[in-house]
Amino acid sequence: MxxxxxxxxxxxxxxxxxxxxxxxxxxxxxxxxxxxxxxxxxxxxxxxxxxxxxxxxxxxxxxxxxxxxxxxxxxxxxxxxxxxxxxxxxxxxxxxxxxxxxxxxxxxxxxxxYPAPPALPALRGEVDAAAFAAAVGHVAVAAGRDDALPVLTGIRLALDGTTMTLAATDRYRYAVRTLEWKPEGTPEAGASGTGPGAEAPVEPADVVVPARRLTEIARSLAGAGPVRLALDGGSIGFESAGMRTTTRLLDGRLPKHDKLFTLGEHAVAVTERAPLVEAVKRVAVVAEGDSPVQLAFDGTTVHLQAGYEDDVASQRLPASLTGAESMTVAFNPGYLLDALGSFEAPGLRLRLLGPGQRALITDGETGSHRHLLMSVKPLV
Missing domain, CATH: 3.10.150.10 (DNA Polymerase III, subunit A, domain 2)
Structure with a gap:
């Protein structure tokens, strides 16, 4: 050679x-x-x-x-x-x-x-590489790190029609992101598509992919344009522009998120994302361990506060609140920053049930990105 x-x-x-x-x-x-x-x-x-x-x-x-x-x-x-x-x-x-x-x-x-490399699974369709990489990044922050619960270290990838759903949870938070993809058989969906006018095969899929592997793959292919997705019962593969990669799937299924994300009667707070991220980072410097950051909404502002006794920090930001005159919730600062940092939209909606209950953060524009957090006991 x-x-x-x-x-x-x-x-x-x-x-x-x-x-x-x-x-x-x-x-x-x-x-x-x-x-x-x-x-x-x-x-x-x-x-x-x-x-x-x-x-x-x-x-x-x-x-x-x-x-x-x-x-x-x-x-x-x-x-x-x-x-x-x-x-x-x-x-x-x-x-x-x-x-x-x-x-x-x-x-x-x-x-x-040297063992023979695994074959690429059956082609299922294609997805835009940049959109897919962004979506994986949005949900990966919620994936578990405990190898004793391997399925929770994965990202759910579900295919239903032209919608791809990515989801991850470590039991304390749950992130879900949807995006469009092109199933095999639809126009322009891969080289082996059946041409214009063809109907997409009704073959939904629901698998769990190791989060670390999927994150690496998505990042490495982010600039590749259309990426072909291949899938069978034991592995998933991606192929584009001379690059091909496969990884084994995890056994099991993630907990369903539909009921968790249905909040019933709740208050809705709307605020700008970037100022909120900076404010949480700022006040969290006095939060020791997992002590929470408190967010008190009064209708026109949100008052952030962290710390106890002598070491405290606070900041006030503009924010609207509907569905209640006031609402105070508190979150683990690390979890909250992970959630807020996974969004890209300039504005966020926080759907709040109350202290110690679920809170759902959504993209203020499309709602295709949702992140569920459990609030904790507010500061005394």
């Missing part, structure tokens, strides 16, 4: 594929990246038992071939290569990497021991 490629292109390709490599593995070859050069293309692939990634880029292939090398070591080398062309070739039992006057040699791993 022998090829030449721009150092920047090689670095980006290696970094993209190396995302899925395990930090530690009892199987040494799973720490490797597979390089395949042929027909003017370089393919870089990585995998572990949970996920896989593959990317193809243009290269000047002088001799077709394959090589398996330690992925993180190759990435470290790529990061320090001089800008400009890079020559890579198998030299005995090593892969030589030469850029400018710098030359590196990497030991080859046994190709025969």
């Amino acid at each position: 022998e090829f030449r490629i721009d150092s920047g292109v090689l670095t980006e390709a290696v970094a993209w594929a190396a995302r899925v490599l395990p930090a530690r593995s009892p199987v040494p070859v799973l720490g490797g990246l597979l390089l395949e050069a042929a027909d003017g293309r370089l393919r870089v692939s990585g995998l572990d038992y949970e996920a896989s990634a593959r990317i193809e880029v243009d290269a000047d292939t002088l001799l077709d071939g394959r090589a398996l090398v330690l992925g993180r070591r190759l990435l470290d080398i790529c990061k320090v290569l001089p800008h400009g062309p890079v020559a890579c070739a198998i030299d005995g039992a090593r892969l030589s990497v030469t850029g400018g006057e710098a030359r590196f040699g990497l030991s080859l791993l046994p190709l025969d021991d």
Whole structure:
């Protein structure tokens, strides 16, 4: 194998594929990246038992071939290569990497021991990469971190018609985001669509994807334009612009959110998002541990307060309140900031039941993004 490629292109390709490599593995070859050069293309692939990634880029292939090398070591080398062309070739039992006057040699791993990459599941449709990345970011903040409850460390991905629903919860908060997508069979939905006038197949899906993996995938594909989504009973895959990645699904289902988000009679507070975020950050500096930040709405303003006894902080902001003359609620400051920071709209609506009860924060424009929090006991 022998090829030449721009150092920047090689670095980006290696970094993209190396995302899925395990930090530690009892199987040494799973720490490797597979390089395949042929027909003017370089393919870089990585995998572990949970996920896989593959990317193809243009290269000047002088001799077709394959090589398996330690992925993180190759990435470290790529990061320090001089800008400009890079020559890579198998030299005995090593892969030589030469850029400018710098030359590196990497030991080859046994190709025969490397497992075959998983196949891409059945194509289901496509979604805009930027919109999908934003939506995943909106809900990922509510995903659990406790591996003892693995399903709560995931993001629910549900497909129903042309609506995709993403949701996450750690039992203390629940974030839901909806967006449009194009099921396979609708006009312009992937290369294998049946053309204009075709009807979307009625095949709803409801799966749970590891939040960390899905967040990494969404971020890495954010600038890719349309992304094809593939799905079966055990894995989910994404493909776009020479990039392909898969990850296993989590077993189980997240708790239903429909009843939780139905509040009944409630008050509605409306305020600007950015000033509220800054105010919460400001007063929370005196909140020790999980002590709450209190929001007292009086109809025209909201009074934020945190701290006890000598160390206190407060700030007042404009805010409207309907459905009640006044309302005081309090929240864990970390949870509140996570929720507020996940929104992008300039204005927010807070639907409030009262102290110690549910509070639903929604996008002030479309309502496609909803974040449920439990309020706590207000400050005395």
